[in-house]
Amino acid sequence: MAGRKPYGQVWSAAVFLILEIAAILMLSNTGTLQDIWISRASHRVHALIWGTGEKVRNYFTLGEQNRALAAKNMELVKTIHVLGQRNLSYEKGHIYDTLTGNFRMTPATIVKLSRNSQHNYIILDKGSEDGIKPQTGIVTTNGVVGLINSVGKNFSYGITLMNARMSVSARIGMTGMVGPLEWDGKSTDGAIMRGLPLHHEIAPGDTVWTSGYSSMFPPDIPIGITGKNRMVDGSTNEVSVRLFQDFSALRYVIITENLDRGSIEAIEKEAVK
Amino acid sequence: MKTRYIVTYIILMALQVIFGGLLNLSQYVVVCFLPVMIMSLPITYSTPKVLLIAFVTSLVVDFFTNGVLGLSTIALLPVALTRNFTIQLVFGSELLSRKEDISIHKQGAGKVLLSILLSTSLYFLVFVPVDCAGTRPLSFVTLRILISVAISTAVSYYVAGVLSPREADRWN
Numbered sequence: 001m002a003g004r005k006p007y008g009q010v011w012s013a014a015v016f017l018i019l020e021i022a023a024i025l026m027l028s029n030t031g032t033l034q035d036i037w038i039s040r041a042s043h044r045v046h047a048l049i050w051g052t053g054e055k056v057r058n059y060f061t062l063g064e065q066n067r068a069l070a071a072k073n074m075e076l077v078k079t080i081h082v083l084g085q086r087n088l089s090y091e092k093g094h095i096y097d098t099l100t101g102n103f104r105m106t107p108a109t110i111v112k113l114s115r116n117s118q119h120n121y122i123i124l125d126k127g128s129e130d131g132i133k134p135q136t137g138i139v140t141t142n143g144v145v146g147l148i149n150s151v152g153k154n155f156s157y158g159i160t161l162m163n164a165r166m167s168v169s170a171r172i173g174m175t176g177m178v179g180p181l182e183w184d185g186k187s188t189d190g191a192i193m194r195g196l197p198l199h200h201e202i203a204p205g206d207t208v209w210t211s212g213y214s215s216m217f218p219p220d221i222p223i224g225i226t227g228k229n230r231m232v233d234g235s236t237n238e239v240s241v242r243l244f245q246d247f248s249a250l251r252y253v254i255i256t257e258n259l260d261r262g263s264i265e266a267i268e269k270e271a272v273k
Numbered sequence: 274m275k276t277r278y279i280v281t282y283i284i285l286m287a288l289q290v291i292f293g294g295l296l297n298l299s300q301y302v303v304v305c306f307l308p309v310m311i312m313s314l315p316i317t318y319s320t321p322k323v324l325l326i327a328f329v330t331s332l333v334v335d336f337f338t339n340g341v342l343g344l345s346t347i348a349l350l351p352v353a354l355t356r357n358f359t360i361q362l363v364f365g366s367e368l369l370s371r372k373e374d375i376s377i378h379k380q381g382a383g384k385v386l387l388s389i390l391l392s393t394s395l396y397f398l399v400f401v402p403v404d405c406a407g408t409r410p411l412s413f414v415t416l417r418i419l420i421s422v423a424i425s426t427a428v429s430y431y432v433a434g435v436l437s438p439r440e441a442d443r444w445n
Contacts, residue, residue: 016353031341033406
């Protein structure tokens with residue numbers, strides 16, 4: 001029997017395929033539903049074939065993609081290296097900030113910080129050998145910490161904002177009222193702005209910034225946000241401020257020195273005369 | 274092929290047109306005995322020849338039944354292709370070696386019925402989904418296949434009796 005021979009089987013399969021394809025073509029021409037159905041199935045098969053082809057192509061282009069990723073990785077490594085070097089110089093030396101005035105900034109680590117009295121103080125690991133001078137500011141990116149009072153060879157001593165004798169010139173909003181900001185004497189993240197004129201309305205939630213009027217602190221460092229305000233003695237307002245910098249979570253600070261301070265003080269002295 | 278067989282075959286085709294086109298019993302029931310007509314073709318016929326006969330037969334039936342050419346063809350061609358395999362599976366290889374045609378008298382009703390069941394099932398497994406063309410739920414398709422196979426197998430058994438060769442008038 002021809003069908004049982006190998007070539008007979010191939011021949012049978014070929015005839016079957018030809019006739020089946022002819023039947024499918026006839027069916028798609030004469031049956032509307034079947035035409036839609038066959039088209040849909042055909043699209044599905046195409047999608048499967050193309051999808052598989054795409055996967056295979058992607059697989060074989062993995063090497064190229066890996067090379068591109070390696071190049072990108074190298075660029076990132078370079079960037080990290082550059083940033084790392086900048087950080088290193090930040091650690092060892094100073095950063096000069098000309099955007100917020102002629103300030104020299106020196107990073108320092110807190111050696112000691114008291115928080116449990118009305119006259120709290122701070123000791124930093126930078127001294128005169130690091131170029132630190134008295135009457136310079138201590139800040140963080142979250143606000144004002146205090147000011148340097150005296151400087152040793154390797155360490156410096158200062159008072160913090162949690163000290164009844166310390167006040168900072170602050171501004172409510174970027175263009176709002178300016179007044180002294182002092183510690184509220186109770187919490188590690190609370191302060192009060194006093195002596196504010198009555199005719200200005202103070203909205204709770206406004207940001208409080210350094211005013212820049214002080215020669216120790218650069219302007220526009222965010223300090224905290226305003227809370228409730230109240231009238232004092234019928235003549236001024238005072239507003240509570242929630243500080244961004246919590247003194248109970250402080251480790252690293254920046255010492256800010258106004259390089260123009262000498263000139264400013266000279267002009268002041270001249271004017272007094 | 275004897276004239277009587279050809280006439281019988283043509284009459285059965287006409288009957289299939291009547292069953293398929295004119296007698297709409299239910300949407301769940303399709304009566305078709307084309308598979309048994311293909312299975313009953315002389316065993317000496319080669320598979321390509323059987324395929325061609327199946328192709329022409331189903332086209333004629335489609336043309337007179339519903340005008341959708343190729344609907345029965347798509348389902349009947351696999352039956353024609355697997356005919357020898359089904360025969361070998363049900364009746365053994367001896368039938369093919371002896372080139373003996375399928376006969377209820379010789380092979381027995383059980384085996385013939387089984388071969389009819391297999392070929393009819395294969396036919397409806399293709400025919401019903403293609404006929405529904407994705408417009409009916411699977412439950413409907415399944416039920417339609419089962420009912421159609423059951424009824425068509427019963428009808429096909431009698432058709433096989435008609436086409437079955439007798440001892441007196443063997444084909445060769």
